[in-house]
Amino acid sequence: MYIAAFFELLWIDLIPAGTFIPPNAIFCVLATMTIVEIFSLELPSQIFPVMLATIPVAFLCSWLEGIQRDTQNSNYNLILQQSRKTAENYKPGIMIAGSVLQILLIYLALGLSGIYGLYLITEKIQLYLPATDDLSWGHLLMAASISALAALRIKKAYFSLVFALVLISVYLAWEIIAY
Numbered sequence: 001m002y003i004a005a006f007f008e009l010l011w012i013d014l015i016p017a018g019t020f021i022p023p024n025a026i027f028c029v030l031a032t033m034t035i036v037e038i039f040s041l042e043l044p045s046q047i048f049p050v051m052l053a054t055i056p057v058a059f060l061c062s063w064l065e066g067i068q069r070d071t072q073n074s075n076y077n078l079i080l081q082q083s084r085k086t087a088e089n090y091k092p093g094i095m096i097a098g099s100v101l102q103i104l105l106i107y108l109a110l111g112l113s114g115i116y117g118l119y120l121i122t123e124k125i126q127l128y129l130p131a132t133d134d135l136s137w138g139h140l141l142m143a144a145s146i147s148a149l150a151a152l153r154i155k156k157a158y159f160s161l162v163f164a165l166v167l168i169s170v171y172l173a174w175e176i177i178a179y
Contacts, residue, residue, distance in 0.1 A: 002044075002137040002140070002141070003028075003029055003032050003033060003036075003047070003051065004025075004029045005141060005144075006051065006137075006140050006141060006144045007025040007028045007029055007051075007144075008025060009141060009144035009145050009147060009148050010025075010144040010147050011023055011025055011147065012147050012148045012151050013147045013148070013150050013151035021062040021063075021065050021066050021069075022062060023055065023058035023059050023061070023062050024057075024058045024061035024062055024065075025058065027054065027057060027058050027061050027107075027110075027111060027114065028051065028054040028055065028057075028058050030111070030115075031050075031054045031057065031111075031114060031115045031118055032047065032050050032051050032054055034115050034118075034119075035050045035115070035118050035119060035122050036050065038119065038122075039122055039123075039126055041129070043130075043131055043132070043133065043135075044135050044136055044137050044139070044140055045129070045130040045131065045132050045133075045134060045135040046129040046130065046131060048135060048140060049125070049129060050118065050122060053118055053121060053122075054114070054118065057110070057114040057117075057118075060110065060114075061107070061110060064106050064110060065103075065106075068099075068102060068103055068106060071102070072099055075095045075098075075099065078095070079092050079095060146161060149161050
């Protein structure tokens with residue numbers, strides 16, 4: 001549940017308005033959960049690198065969906081032409097079935113290859129994943145909440161965000177110097 005909450009908070013500001021297609025959060029959750037189960041990862045410090053690795057594939061999913069939508073726009077124009085000229089040739093069911101098959105194959109192929117790629121990467125770096133309690137789900141959810149704060153579109157919220165980031169930076173710098 002923490003994984004899904006992290007990605008929802010991370011992309012809460014990216015709403016699918018107009019022609020914008022947000023990153024595919026469902027892929028991120030599914031891929032992360034698959035890798036977590038395969039490798040029996042338990043600690044957030046081990047799971048977080050896998051979560052980060054899924055983000056580029058999520059953007060690739062939205063890019064491919066954009067291409068698929070452009071293709072469907074041209075099919076829509078073809079349907080309009082067919083419906084105006086001859087009613088006998090008007091067969092939108094074929095185009096709709098083709099569209100559904102196309103998007104299914106795109107997501108199936110990309111999803112399986114993305115998860116397999118993550119599997120191969122995780123297999124190579126599994127020994128190097130940090131097994132410490134230094135990073136908790138609370139830390140990750142707070143970091144992802146920055147996007148929710150940015151979604152408010154209020155100057156005071158932006159000021160609070162910048163102030164919090166400065167405080168965190170000062171704290172981390174202090175810890176590095178003290179160490």
